[in-house]
Amino acid sequence: MVFAAASNLKNKTSIVLFAYNRPIHLKRTVEALLKNETVSLYSLIIYCDGPKSGALTNDIDAVRRYTFDISGFKKVEVIQRSENLGLAESIISGVTEVLRRYERVIVLEDDIVTAPSFLKYMNSALDYFEDDERVISIHGYLPPLDATFDRPFFLRGADCWGWATWRRGWQLFERDGGKLLVQLKERRLERQFNLDNSYPYAKMLEDQVRGKNSSWAIRWHASAFLNDKLTLHPPESLVQNIGHDGSGRHCGVSALFATTLGNYESDFRNVPIEHCKFAESRFIALYKGVHRKKISTIMKNLLSKVGKSISKLVGVR
Numbered sequence: 001m002v003f004a005a006a007s008n009l010k011n012k013t014s015i016v017l018f019a020y021n022r023p024i025h026l027k028r029t030v031e032a033l034l035k036n037e038t039v040s041l042y043s044l045i046i047y048c049d050g051p052k053s054g055a056l057t058n059d060i061d062a063v064r065r066y067t068f069d070i071s072g073f074k075k076v077e078v079i080q081r082s083e084n085l086g087l088a089e090s091i092i093s094g095v096t097e098v099l100r101r102y103e104r105v106i107v108l109e110d111d112i113v114t115a116p117s118f119l120k121y122m123n124s125a126l127d128y129f130e131d132d133e134r135v136i137s138i139h140g141y142l143p144p145l146d147a148t149f150d151r152p153f154f155l156r157g158a159d160c161w162g163w164a165t166w167r168r169g170w171q172l173f174e175r176d177g178g179k180l181l182v183q184l185k186e187r188r189l190e191r192q193f194n195l196d197n198s199y200p201y202a203k204m205l206e207d208q209v210r211g212k213n214s215s216w217a218i219r220w221h222a223s224a225f226l227n228d229k230l231t232l233h234p235p236e237s238l239v240q241n242i243g244h245d246g247s248g249r250h251c252g253v254s255a256l257f258a259t260t261l262g263n264y265e266s267d268f269r270n271v272p273i274e275h276c277k278f279a280e281s282r283f284i285a286l287y288k289g290v291h292r293k294k295i296s297t298i299m300k301n302l303l304s305k306v307g308k309s310i311s312k313l314v315g316v317r
Contacts, residue, residue: 013123013164014102015042015073018090019110020049021059023066025242026110033108034072036119042106044073047094050081063110088216092175099167104130106164111243114140114162115261118238122164124266125152125232130166134273136229137165141239143257145282149235152268153276155283157193158224158231160217162239173223177209180222193225195280198287230275236262256290 015033019026033039046067051057067078085093091107098105104126106119122138129135135154140162142149158165174180181202184193190202204218224231237259 012102013042013104013106013126014045014098015106015108015119016045016047016094016098017108017110018047018049018087018094019063019067020087021055021063022110022243023059023062026063027066028113028242029108029110030070032113032115033119035116036114037116038119038123039072040074042073042119043075043077044070045077045079045094045098046070047090048078048080049085049087049090050083052084055084086214088214091216092173095165095170099165099170102167104164104166105170108162109243111241112162113240113242113261115238115263117263117265118162120265121234121238125268126164126166128266128268129232129273132273133168134230135232136169136172136224136227137163137231139163139231139233140237141241142234142237142259142262143283143286144259145279145286147278147282149279152232152234152264152271153279154230154232154271154274155279156225156228156230156275157221158229159233160220161241163231169229172227172229173220175219177205177219177222180219180226181205181209183226184222187226189226193222195284195287198284230273232268232271233279234262234264236264238262238264 017026017029033044048060048064048067051060064078064080067076070076079094081090087109091109095105095107106122108114118140122140125138129138137158139159141159184190184202184205191197194201201218201221204213204215205222207213208215208218238261240259240261241257
């Protein structure tokens with residue numbers, strides 16, 4: 001079902017937002033977008049996924065009711081799915097549909113809060129690199145790295161927390177994870193893909209192929225990486241992911257990647273269009289640090305359980 005305030009689809013760029021059953025998160029996401037000065041120039045397309053079989057629909061209905069009252073954009077369209085596609089299929093099909101009508105798309109999920117300069121940054125970057133085939137996408141999130149940057153930088157591959165691409169970029173997306181995995185192994189790129197084995201991207205792709213996850217993002221990243229394409233990253237994060245609170249199926253409770261919002265707008269004149277080795281090294285340091293923290297937490301929990309068991313055995317209270 002589609003609700004639209006107008007039928008002019010000639011604009012170059014659209015914002016697409018994917019939602020399901022988190023009305024509070026969605027409201028925060030939309031309210032943050034409305035703080036952008038240029039928001040009234042954009043059409044907003046919201047995809048509401050359908051209920052799972054046997055699922056409670058109260059929150060799903062609340063999300064849909066909220067979307068009816070959204071204003072402040074040039075146009076708002078709400079696409080209500082009657083069936084549950086799941087996040088991966090919803091995003092893949094939604095982005096594909098939107099890019100048949102628009103040349104460029106800015107993609108958000110219902111737990112992505114953006115800075116007031118987010119739209120200006122994204123649109124300026126889309127303009128600046130539009131005709132550069134080396135660049136596949138623009139990203140708005142920067143994790144808490146142990147370094148500061150005075151300008152944006154590029155990394156090989158793609159990312160998924162507040163991003164944008166062109167029709168030409170999305171045409172490189174490969175839905176079949178098996179094909180991507182074969183290429184990765186035949187070209188012996190697993191270690192490089194894993195950022196010097198600091199993050200298990202290849203394992204994520206293997207799990208997607210085996211049906212253990214349904215990640216669209218790992219396929220998007222692999223598609224860009226194997227085509228030697230670059231994604232622009234901001235010098236400070238223009239995105240906060242508020243979904244690591246246990247409310248979503250795909251994110252647990254964690255503050256490891258929490259960040260504060262910056263206000264960078266746009267200056268791309270002196271950005272080398274190449275993979276930034278320094279930025280890569282900081283990502284590697286972050287991921288290795290996160291891994292150590294997770295192992296430490298697991299060991300503390302394990303020791304705590306062992307200690308309690310021993311106390312019970314010797315009668316200590």
